[in-house]
Amino acid sequence: MITISGKSVFGGVSIGKILFYQRNDKVIKREHVDDVDAEWKRFQDAKDTAVDQLKGLYEKALEDVGEANAMIFEIHQMMLEDLDYLESIENIIRTQEVNAEYAVATTADNFAAMFSAMDDAYMQGRAADVKDVSERVLNILSGADTGIKEMNEPCIIAADDLAPSETVQLDKSKVLGFATMYGSSNSHTAILARTMNIPAVIGLGEDLKAEYNGKDAIIDGFTGTLYIEPDEETMKAMQEKRAKDLEQRALLEQLKGKENVTKSGQKINVYANIGNVSDLGAVLKNDAGGIGLFRSEFLYLENSDFPTEEQQFAVYKKVAESMAGKKVIIRTLDIGADKQVDYFGLDKEENPALGYRAIRICLTRPEIFKTQLRALYRAAVFGNISIMFPMIISVNEVKKIKEIIAEVKEELKSEGIPYKEDVELGIMIETPASVMVSRELAKEVDFFSVGTNDLTQYTLAIDRQNSKLDEFYDPHHPAVLRMIQMAAESAHAEGAWIGICGELGADLELTEEFLKMGLDELSVSPSMVLPLRNRIRQCE
Ligand code: PEP
Ligand code: MG
Numbered sequence: 001m002i003t004i005s006g007k008s009v010f011g012g013v014s015i016g017k018i019l020f021y022q023r024n025d026k027v028i029k030r031e032h033v034d035d036v037d038a039e040w041k042r043f044q045d046a047k048d049t050a051v052d053q054l055k056g057l058y059e060k061a062l063e064d065v066g067e068a069n070a071m072i073f074e075i076h077q078m079m080l081e082d083l084d085y086l087e088s089i090e091n092i093i094r095t096q097e098v099n100a101e102y103a104v105a106t107t108a109d110n111f112a113a114m115f116s117a118m119d120d121a122y123m124q125g126r127a128a129d130v131k132d133v134s135e136r137v138l139n140i141l142s143g144a145d146t147g148i149k150e151m152n153e154p155c156i157i158a159a160d161d162l163a164p165s166e167t168v169q170l171d172k173s174k175v176l177g178f179a180t181m182y183g184s185s186n187s188h189t190a191i192l193a194r195t196m197n198i199p200a201v202i203g204l205g206e207d208l209k210a211e212y213n214g215k216d217a218i219i220d221g222f223t224g225t226l227y228i229e230p231d232e233e234t235m236k237a238m239q240e241k242r243a244k245d246l247e248q249r250a251l252l253e254q255l256k257g258k259e260n261v262t263k264s265g266q267k268i269n270v271y272a273n274i275g276n277v278s279d280l281g282a283v284l285k286n287d288a289g290g291i292g293l294f295r296s297e298f299l300y301l302e303n304s305d306f307p308t309e310e311q312q313f314a315v316y317k318k319v320a321e322s323m324a325g326k327k328v329i330i331r332t333l334d335i336g337a338d339k340q341v342d343y344f345g346l347d348k349e350e351n352p353a354l355g356y357r358a359i360r361i362c363l364t365r366p367e368i369f370k371t372q373l374r375a376l377y378r379a380a381v382f383g384n385i386s387i388m389f390p391m392i393i394s395v396n397e398v399k400k401i402k403e404i405i406a407e408v409k410e411e412l413k414s415e416g417i418p419y420k421e422d423v424e425l426g427i428m429i430e431t432p433a434s435v436m437v438s439r440e441l442a443k444e445v446d447f448f449s450v451g452t453n454d455l456t457q458y459t460l461a462i463d464r465q466n467s468k469l470d471e472f473y474d475p476h477h478p479a480v481l482r483m484i485q486m487a488a489e490s491a492h493a494e495g496a497w498i499g500i501c502g503e504l505g506a507d508l509e510l511t512e513e514f515l516k517m518g519l520d521e522l523s524v525s526p527s528m529v530l531p532l533r534n535r536i537r538q539c540e
Pocket of ligand 2 (some may be wrong): 454
């Protein structure tokens with residue numbers, strides 16, 4: 001048995017086989033081949049296998065996410081049959097007498113560069129697709145495991161680290177747990193683990209090796225331990241621990257339908273954070289009073305091109321309707337920093353967390369922003385939707401947002417499309433600047449929601465993605481708590497309400513303090529709703 005220690009990001013015990021996520025980032029070598037006919041045939045066979053895989057993925061996606069979203073796999077099939085693409089590969093193999101891998105990689109690079117250079121945003125987006133399909137063929141040619149996209153049975157996903165774009169591709173019903181070498185507890189993969197209610201351990205370091213792929217393992221999410229090929233004694237102890245945990249969760253079940261109220265009668269709203277329509281089940285199951293943060297950027301991360309107004313409208317409408325009149329706070333897209341999307345064509349930046357992200361993209365590319373706002377104002381007719389804007393630093397930004405909203409409403413009106421006139425508007429308090437001008441900001445909006453993940457990062461000047469800095473990343477730092485207090489005082493002085501939607505909202509050690517500050521709402525991962533309710537009910 002091998003025991004590896006890391007950091008827990010979500011409790012619970014999971015038992016299963018390891019699936020080590022292999023990123024195909026090996027260097028493609030240019031090799032001479034004598035038999036070019038055989039090499040061309042080798043490519044064609046790999047391409048046929050890729051087309052078959054894509055057909056399977058199309059069928060699966062059709063069932064899981066509907067035709068509009070499944071379409072991408074059809075487009076990928078067509079790309080693999082594209083005559084120019086095939087001609088380029090054949091030419092390189094035959095004229096240069098080289099291996100198929102080299103011909104595919106070179107063609108992919110050339111085509112991607114050509115698409116990226118086009119003016120049309122749709123065509124620019126095809127650069128990522130041509131790379132994706134070519135990668136699929138390269139994986140088949142080299143016999144590499146295609147990683148976690150095609151899981152046959154539930155397993156523990158191990159990886160060096162997982163980017164949000166990789167995590168969203170997972171078949172979540174088959175993930176028993178996460179175990180990663182790196183990553184920080186505020187990374188989006190950690191947040192996803194909490195949303196999905198699955199045990200996760202990060203920061204296991206170099207001891208977690210790719211060669212453990214396929215081996216039996218146990219994650220003890222309470223202690224942050226990963227056991228590879230556990231001995232009988234450990235297996236028995238962990239099975240018992242798992243049973244106890246399930247029992248504890250059953251006890252929490254009894255809190256369903258109860259109020260979030262302290263012993264002295266102070267009430268607070270407890271809402272849930274989601275990234276996806278598929279998280280709705282967890283929200284309802286855990287009896288959240290509403291949705292305090294819908295990270296709408298996951299819609300963009302899951303797509304291979306800008307989601308259309310209709311696509312977004314359908315998603316927001318579904319969420320609003322499913323919540324049946326309960327509050328649903330949708331955050332406008334927060335792309336940038338660790339959440340990168342190829343088709344946005346963003347430049348590489350020296351300091352992405354301090355860079356071109358979130359509202360800064362929306363205000364400078366209003367066509368993207370307007371599409372989202374149109375979908376939101378239309379969907380608001382179907383439920384209790386509020387809209388919230390991320391990464392705000394000034395009153396001026398809020399004024400600009402309101403001007404764009406006025407234009408959107410005017411356009412919808414003149415087109416005769418139904419929309420809701422008065423939608424509650426809020427901003428995220430994620431920057432020290434927004435705290436310092438919170439009194440002025442509170443005059444402009446209906447509510448604040450404190451994004452403590454970013455607020456901690458920017459207040460302490462500590463990159464939330466950098467696991468080396470975890471020992472310095474202290475969300476209980478008095479500077480962070482005073483920032484929250486100050487924002488709360490400003491909000492209440494101007495008649496606005498305030499909540500927390502960052503991970504700190506679920507920190508049960510701080511619940512009492514948040515109640516004392518008079519916060520109106522805490523929005524947490526669905527799995528934390530009942531433990532938080534339990535804690536609130538214990539407070540005086
Ligand atoms: C935050 O910063 O606390 C937040 C809720 O937003 P995200 O984690 O998506 O950046
Ligand atoms: Mg944030």
